[in-house]
């Protein structure tokens with residue numbers, strides 16, 4: 001194995017896996033005609049694609065075989081997710097369930113929950129939303145007000161979540177709620193997680209639309225919703241520890257670098273076709289150099305997860321640097337697009353991608369925890385008090 005192959009996550013059987021997912025994507029696109037998209041993991045919801053991808057063996061890679069998965073490591077998952085993002089594939093439907101609900105179930109779920117939910121996740125047919133944030137509780141998640149009160153056979157859940165991505169099309173929401181009153185000395189104590197079906201009585205899911213009318217996230221109100229004991233995720237009172245671990249999976253993937261990959265690669269092809277002045281070439285080269293360096297960092301996070309190491313600090317670093325890179329890539333393409341032939345087909349395609357990228361760009365540094373907050377995580381990881 002060469003050092004270069006290891007840096008590229010192409011060592012061992014990873015190169016074969018990469019080639020097979022590329023072949024699948026080329027054949028699937030040729031047959032079904034989907035167009036590569038910017039921010040595909042948030043915006044491109046296509047249940048049929050998710051099922052085909054799973055049938056081909058590319059979902060549930062880290063889920064053990066006894067639960068319908070492939071029993072592989074985080075580097076294998078890294079290679080597949082990287083290729084999906086680089087090709088702008090329509091992956092949103094299964095993304096959250098595969099990325100963070102599956103590891104949560106494996107770490108904390110009951111045997112019944114694992115047998116019930118993991119095979120559906122591995123089949124690409126279970127869609128899950130995450131209900132953490134509230135109007136007064138985003139960066140300061142310990143301020144969550146949604147509460148669950150014990151009742152016969154389960155819990156009664158009341159409160160309002162916001163920015164709940166995909167809740168309107170998901171089967172379930174994993175909700176963080178208070179199960180004990182706030183203790184000001186221990187603000188992180190007394191939380192629990194619940195797996196709540198989106199069709200449960202008492203749930204209202206209201207859209208929050210982007211400026212162009214796209215609907216990805218929602219406000220979700222729980223009005224005395226009954227959740228059975230069988231749908232408590234993990235231990236009552238262990239919710240804070242569980243969501244912190246979950247955020248590690250949410251923040252650590254290549255989607256924090258590659259949301260604009262389709263835009264960047266389309267721009268590269270257009271520049272190559274149209275010719276480019278020295279200044280633009282230098283600026284674009286600088287952008288690509290940043291992408292390559294960030295990719296090495298992101299691979300190192302996947303290697304740490306594969307080895308069972310704590311990657312929270314490194315994941316925060318990649319997300320901070322990666323999402324700023326994504327925003328800079330949008331600005332650079334916006335600057336250089338006027339140097340291209342306006343009537344050429346690749347310029348028109350680039351304009352379409354740029355319009356979406358501009359709209360989504362402010363979201364990159366907010367979702368999954370803001371960059372300001374992540375820098376605090378990095379500083380504390382380095383020993384700052």
Ligand SMILES: Cc1cc2nc3c(=O)[nH]c(=O)nc-3n(C[C@H](O)[C@H](O)[C@H](O)COP(=O)(O)OP(=O)(O)OC[C@H]3O[C@@H](n4cnc5c(N)ncnc54)[C@H](O)[C@@H]3O)c2cc1C
Nearest residue numbers: 130131132133138139163164165363366367368369370372
């Ligand atoms: C596209 C998108 C999808 C999302 N999907 C989901 C989802 O599916 N489920 C879910 O639960 N949530 C989701 N969120 C919510 C997201 O996690 C929050 O927006 C984020 O944690 C920030 O919280 P807030 O919006 O309340 O901002 P605030 O916490 O109010 O922050 C406002 C500003 O203050 C700054 N700030 C706050 N605290 C500090 C501090 N200690 N030090 C320095 N600066 C600080 C922040 O950086 C930010 O700039 C999503 C958000 C977006 C944009």
